[in-house]
Amino acid sequence: MATLKIQNTLGNTKEEFIPVDSSHVRIYACGPTVYDYAHIGNARMAVVNDLLVRLLRRLYSKVTYVSNITDIDDKIIEAAQNAEAPFQELTRKFEKIYNEDMSALGVFLPDVQPRATEYIGDMIGLTKKLIETEYAYEKDGHVLFHVPSFKKYGCLSKRDREEQILGSRVEVAPYKKDPTDFVLWKPSPDPLPGWDSPWGFGRPGWHLECSTMSEKTLGLPFDIHSGGMDLTFPHHENEIAQSCGAHNKADDPRYFAKYWFHNGFVIVDGEKMSKSIGNIKLVHDLINNYHGEVLRLTLLSAHYRQPLNWTVNSINQNNAMLERLYRGVKELNKIEASSKGYDVPDSIMEALCDDLNTPKALAELNLLANSISDASADEKKKIKGKILATGKLIGILQEDPDKWLGYGYSESLDSKTIENLIKKRNEARRDKNFVLADSIRDELKNKKIEIEDTKDGTIWRSIE
RNA sequence: GGCUCGGUGGCAGAGUGGUUAUGUAGGGGCCUGCAAAGCCUUGCACAGCGGUUCGAUUCCGCUCCGAGCCUCCA
Numbered sequence: 001m002a003t004l005k006i007q008n009t010l011g012n013t014k015e016e017f018i019p020v021d022s023s024h025v026r027i028y029a030c031g032p033t034v035y036d037y038a039h040i041g042n043a044r045m046a047v048v049n050d051l052l053v054r055l056l057r058r059l060y061s062k063v064t065y066v067s068n069i070t071d072i073d074d075k076i077i078e079a080a081q082n083a084e085a086p087f088q089e090l091t092r093k094f095e096k097i098y099n100e101d102m103s104a105l106g107v108f109l110p111d112v113q114p115r116a117t118e119y120i121g122d123m124i125g126l127t128k129k130l131i132e133t134e135y136a137y138e139k140d141g142h143v144l145f146h147v148p149s150f151k152k153y154g155c156l157s158k159r160d161r162e163e164q165i166l167g168s169r170v171e172v173a174p175y176k177k178d179p180t181d182f183v184l185w186k187p188s189p190d191p192l193p194g195w196d197s198p199w200g201f202g203r204p205g206w207h208l209e210c211s212t213m214s215e216k217t218l219g220l221p222f223d224i225h226s227g228g229m230d231l232t233f234p235h236h237e238n239e240i241a242q243s244c245g246a247h248n249k250a251d252d253p254r255y256f257a258k259y260w261f262h263n264g265f266v267i268v269d270g271e272k273m274s275k276s277i278g279n280i281k282l283v284h285d286l287i288n289n290y291h292g293e294v295l296r297l298t299l300l301s302a303h304y305r306q307p308l309n310w311t312v313n314s315i316n317q318n319n320a321m322l323e324r325l326y327r328g329v330k331e332l333n334k335i336e337a338s339s340k341g342y343d344v345p346d347s348i349m350e351a352l353c354d355d356l357n358t359p360k361a362l363a364e365l366n367l368l369a370n371s372i373s374d375a376s377a378d379e380k381k382k383i384k385g386k387i388l389a390t391g392k393l394i395g396i397l398q399e400d401p402d403k404w405l406g407y408g409y410s411e412s413l414d415s416k417t418i419e420n421l422i423k424k425r426n427e428a429r430r431d432k433n434f435v436l437a438d439s440i441r442d443e444l445k446n447k448k449i450e451i452e453d454t455k456d457g458t459i460w461r462s463i464e
Numbered sequence: 465g466g467c468u469c470g471g472u473g474g475c476a477g478a479g480u481g482g483u484u485a486u487g488u489a490g491g492g493g494c495c496u497g498c499a500a501a502g503c504c505u506u507g508c509a510c511a512g513c514g515g516u517u518c519g520a521u522u523c524c525g526c527u528c529c530g531a532g533c534c535u536c537c538a
Contacts, residue, residue, distance in 0.1 A: 012468085032538075045538045075536070158467060159534070206536090228538030232468090235537095264469085265532065272531085301487085302477065306470080307531060314476055317488045324487085327501075351478090359478045363486035370486095373503060434497055441499075452500045461500095 002346065002353040004059060006224070007305060009232055009260035010156050010253060014355055019223050020258055025056050025063045026218040028257070030210055030227035030235065031113070033070040034094035035079040038101050040281040040299070040310055041266040041273060045228050047296055047395075048263045048304045048356070050107040052226070054393055055352050058344075066217045067110040068210060069095050072117050072203060077192060087193055088117075101283040104292040105299075106395035112217045116209040120195045123204045123212045126246050127184045127197075135245035139175040141187035141200045147180040150241045155253050156260060157233035182238055184208050207238035214257070215243060225257035229264055229305075236260065263304045269311055281310060291404075293396045294319045300358040300394065321366070322396065323405065325387075328369040330401035332384040335377060342385025344393050358394070365390050406461035412447040422451060422458050 004017040019025045029049045032042050046067075053065045070076075071091035080087035099109060116123075127143050130136035136145050147153050147161065154161060161180055172179040183205035188194030194201045214222060220243065227236065240253050249255035265272075268279040286295055298318040302308045345368065351360035365387070372383055391397030402408055410418060425440040441451060444460070451460045 030538080033536095039538080041538045043538085073536095157533075160466075229468090230533065230537055233533060234535090263538070265538075267531080270530095274537095306477085309476085311476090313488090317476055320489090321487050331502085357478070359476095359486075363478065366486055429497075432497075438498070450500060453496075454501080459501095 002349045004055070004353045005355055006259055006261055007355050009236075009262050012158070015259065017223075017259065019060065020221055022060060023062060025060045025224075026222035027053060027056065027063065027065050027224040027226065028210070028214040028218055028222060029065070029067040029110070029225075030231055031067040031069055031110075032098055033073050033075060034091045034098055035073070035076045036094060037282040037284045038098050039266075039273060040268075040283060040286065040295075041228065042098075043102065043105055043107075043283045043295070044266050044299050044304075044308060045226075045263050046102045046107045047105055047299045049226055049261075050102075051300065051352075051358070051394060052224070052261065052356060053108070054395070055356070058349075058393065059353075064112065064218060065110045066112040066114065066214065068213050069098075069113055069115045070206075070209060071095065071115045072193065073206060091115075091117075097284065101287065104287045105283065105296045106292055106398070114213040114217055116204070116213070119209060119212050119216060120204065122216055123208045124185070124195075124197050126208065126212050126215075126242065127204075129246040130184065130242065133245055133248055135241070135250075136184055137177065138199055139177075141202060142175050142183060143185040143199055144176060144181040145184055145238065145241055145245070146177055147182070147241070148178050150245055150250055152244075152250060152253055153180075153241055154237065156237050156240055159233060159237070182207065182234065184242070207235055207242060210235070211239045211242040211246075211256075214239075220247065221255050222257055224259045224261050226261035226263070229262045232260075232262055264307050266299075266308045266310050268309075270309060273310075290315060290319070291399075293398065294322055297322055297362075297396055301362065303359055304356055321362075325365070325369055325391075325397060326399075326401045326404045328372050329384075329387060329391075329397055330405065330407075331372060332380055332387070333401060335380050335384065337381060337384040337388060340382075340385070342382045342389065344389045345386050348390050348393075352393075361390075361394065406463060407459060408461070410447075410449055410460075410462045412462075413444075413449060418444065418449055418460055422460065425451075426458060 005014050006017050008015045029045065032038055049067065053063060056063045072087070076087050076091060080090045083090055127136065130145065131138065131143065135149050136143055185197060185199055185202050185204055187200055187202045194203045214225065225236065240256050243256040244250055244253055247255060267273065268281055271277055271279060273280050294315060298315050299308065301314065301318055345364065347364040348361045351357045351364055368383060368387055372380065375383055388397065408415065421440050421444060425437045428437040428440065444451060448462050448464070449460050450463045451458055
């Protein structure tokens with residue numbers, strides 16, 4: 001069995017994955033803040049983690065995957081105010097859409113999807129602990145984490161506290177003892193949502209929820225904590241400070257999570273995705289134009305830590321690759337898959353286990369598909385088993401190939417009409433009346449029907 | 465300014481101290497009445513300059529260019 005290696009942001013090296021408890025692997029991914037439609041960057045995180053979890057499930061008997069829903073936050077409050085609706089209405093709506101959109105990309109629901117608002121009591125508890133351990137202090141209804149008290153602060157993002165203060169561009173709030181202190185709990189003035197706490201009516205700071213929910217759902221320490229690269233600082237750095245501080249484990253950042261797994265950004269046509277440029281690609285829109293598998297494959301076409309340039313060209317290239325793979329599966333459908341449990345090939349497992357090297361894995365899959373043409377019938381059985389198992393693991397090739405390629409499916413003509421035209425054409429061909437035969441083919445092509453003369457007769461498919 | 469990470473063939477994108485992935489697009493061919501699909505074949509890529517080495521795209525240094533974080537952000 002191939003051993004899994006992953007790049008650990010904590011230490012910034014590729015490490016062999018050794019679970020805290022090999023009988024139960026536990027992973028937590030920072031999930032979305034649900035106030036708007038998910039964009040392709042959110043999807044990359046979801047797809048990459050989904051694949052990592054699928055891989056872990058092959059390697060370990062029990063895996064628990066937790067990914068939260070952030071359903072209270074300043075942006076949510078703002079969006080709810082603009083919509084003139086209770087924030088819960090907004091968050092439930094976009095949580096549902098998020099899950100539907102991710103499902104379209106072949107992302108399985110996490111085992112646990114905790115909502116921040118359902119853990120407020122535990123967040124208050126964690127904050128109390130941090131006050132007890134003297135890593136936090138209260139001031140004017142705020143509770144702040146005192147960063148200078150946490151010696152290892154910066155260990156994840158490799159940031160120097162002093163330089164951070166120098167490089168800071170924001171004004172320091174008056175209630176902070178130190179410019180780098182961050183909020184655990186803050187007051188919520190009347191119209192804003194909030195909860196009662198020992199420090200008055202308020203709401204949690206952003207970082208607190210993940211420390212709380214990961215501990216409550218998985219226990220400490222757990223194995224992998226993941227998220228987008230931008231979360232490394234400050235979000236994940238602060239989570240470590242909170243979780244290790246609360247448990248008096250300030251010297252041991254791994255007491256919280258052992259491995260930190262961060263995915264790179266998606267850029268669009270070479271530019272950063274941003275509201276001001278107006279180039280945000282929403283999954284909700286993309287799935288109207290492309291099958292989820294095409295989008296998933298495109299997201300996996302680059303290594304997860306590299307920037308991914310999202311362009312129409314790259315979607316098309318991956319679409320072409322997927323179509324060819326489906327043709328391979330269609331070819332193999334003429335034979336039974338081997339019943340001898342032909343599984344994901346070692347070469348592909350090795351690639352995936354090597355820090356989730358999906359481009360390498362896909363290259364190996366292509367090589368496998370290339371081997372179909374000159375394989376014996378017996379070999380084809382094995383190849384079929386391997387391709388299907390691989391497709392299942394990485395979340396592609398799950399559709400019926402005929403349907404994917406459009407064989408026997410048409411929206412413009414009913415199949416009887418098509419069959420009749422094909423019959424007429426074949427009669428014309430028999431009579432060597434190629435002018436007529438070609439005109440019938442052109443007629444069908446105009447109706448988005450393409451025909452193929454195979455040795456088993458003429459078949460047709462709808463094309464876009 | 466600080467900290468990361470990159471610059472690979474038309475495009476996408478792995479990887480390696482010496483044997484030049486993979487896909488996609490293009491060229492040529494086979495097959496076909498012609499197509500379509502498939503198959504075969506082809507392309508001497510590794511930002512620049514130095515250094516280490518028998519040998520560097522791969523290691524080291526410098527230069528140039530790009531991206532991300534340092535403020536909400538996947």
